[in-house]
């Protein structure tokens with residue numbers, strides 16, 4: 143597939159998409175999450191690209207929503223679906239659902255929706271979904287305790303490229319390796335020629351290093367899991383709450399193994415939960431403080447001992463000491479050797495115990511306090527540094543080994559983890575559809591796809607639509623306060639009715655049902671049959687009379703419409719308000735005649751139904767939303783339009799009521815005038 147053939151994909155985007163593993167497959171599936179993995183492609187943009195790809199695949203001409211009111215209703219419906227998602231991802235993903243005139247696309251979407259409708263929304267899943275997001279690529283990882291070493295400039299360049307996480311050093315010979323080993327916990331020599339060399343320190347000869355980067359820098363695969371740890375854990379929780387075994391089987395993921403691996407990982411990519419590593423890390427961190435405390439232990443003891451001691455010294459000895467200029471240290475070694483040894487032993491013991499050192503380390507620790515008596519007792523800086531280096535090297539070696547083991551375990555989980563998150567995010571999309579369907583009490587509509595189906599309808603031209611028990615999702619009222627509406631239209635019709643009877647709401651209902659049906663979604667009604675439409679033109683009520691210029695452009699717009707095809711659904715609300723009633727009636731009659739000839743399906747809401755019929759040269763159907771009466775001054779309305787019925791207006795009903803209540807002739811005379819008109 144030529145990526146640039148997709149609407150909205152230019153050269154730059156095509157280049158970004160070609161970075162994906164399987165761009166064609168990703169586009170084929172409309173996989174927004176995978177598209178958003180391409181460099182520089184946001185989820186919103188990914189949704190637009192996916193929609194473009196779907197359009198291209200179904201040879202969809204677009205422009206189904208032909209007017210701004212139709213587009214507005216689509217956005218409102220989409221909003222109602224998006225409100226029911228938990229994740230941003232699902233909200234964007236829903237944007238790939240759009241009304242299409244193509245049967246293949248509607249059926250494809252319906253298939254997805256059917257599985258979505260089987261989902262049971264449950265609190266635990268919705269809760270866990272809060273933390274799920276598409277996985278991210280980790281940022282650059284820099285590892286400082288290891289380096290690569292080579293004697294060759296070309297190998298150097300290759301190494302920089304293959305393992306950018308490590309610094310690469312050029313050395314002359316084995317001596318160079320030994321020097322490096324002093325600065326790094328581990329040196330990895332990548333030249334074959336180093337095979338068999340013996341150097342002090344942790345120097346490994348790995349000519350295969352560049353082919354096994356994950357083995358050399360396990361931080362690389364671990365960074366992915368560390369970066370996405372929270373998202374993955376949330377996805378695992380959601381998957382568990384879903385109790386959907388097929389989801390894990392399809393993603394090919396072992397939840398327990400993944401969870402286990404993640405438990406052993408910290409957010410910063412280090413290994414968690416290893417006692418030995420923790421011991422070494424704490425020892426390195428506390429070393430300075432503990433050495434200081436050990437000094438105090440020794441000095442306190444020694445001071446105590448000195449204070450308690452009566453030092454007896456013979457005059458000759460004292461003289462000889464003074465003459466030699468000897469200090470108190472000599473006195474200590476002569477007189478208090480045992481006490482000094484005790485104090486140092488206590489310091490060493492404290493150091494070893496407090497840092498929980500093993501035998502080898504304890505050996506080094508003992509040297510931190512020398513046998514030569516001094517007062518006060520002081521650490522041997524060299525010995526203390528040696529101990530620190532030893533502990534750091536041991537800690538880093540252990541960390542790397544553990545990372546390598548964990549990386550090997552987790553690397554095997556990467557694909558499954560990625561698939562799991564995608565599957566869980568898709569569940570959010572499905573749940574939003576399922577919740578929408580429940581909240582608005584929806585059913586899947588039945589399409590009359592072809593001639594045979596159309597013939598089953600009762601229309602001369604197209605089948606049109608037949609809605610039973612429809613409840614407009616655009617009404618503010620709660621579902622149980624909405625009167626279900628039955629409405630069926632084949633061909634063109636005028637819709638008359640009392641003020642505030644629900645004419646506009648009926649047009650909104652028809653538009654919503656038709657748009658949702660063409661998105662492949664369930665519709666808010668008990669039952670819906672409809673033809674496949676090519677486009678929907680919904681013209682909302684114009685506010686006030688138009689000036690000459692605006693009137694002219696509106697008439698032009700309708701002229702285009704009148705030449706429209708039999709696949710159009712035209713909904714127009716009170717077009718008469720654009721100009722004076724007499725002229726309006728003529729214009730509306732003309733448009734309706736043309737639409738009827740073209741075989742379009744149309745509903746024109748108008749208060750001038752009678753006048754329009756009078757000026758029309760062909761038979762024009764009129765349906766009516768009828769007030770069934772006045773109850774306590776309030777209109778009781780039958781919201782379902784009655785076919786072939788010019789509804790009485792509110793004033794007529796009031797006159798009728800007054801005529802019934804009084805004996806005078808006046809109201810009867812008025813009533814007669816209404817009846818003549820009807």
Ligand SMILES: Nc1ncnc2c1ncn2[C@@H]1O[C@H](COP(=O)(O)OP(=O)(O)OP(=O)(O)O)[C@@H](O)[C@H]1O
Nearest residue numbers: 623624625626640641642643644645646647648781
């Ligand atoms: N099916 C229904 N169930 C319950 N209430 C409804 C229904 N349809 C309409 N309504 C209520 O009636 C109000 C008026 O509806 P709507 O604006 O559709 O009437 P209208 O006939 O177009 O009015 P107008 O003659 O002023 O243009 C709505 O705001 C809503 O509160």
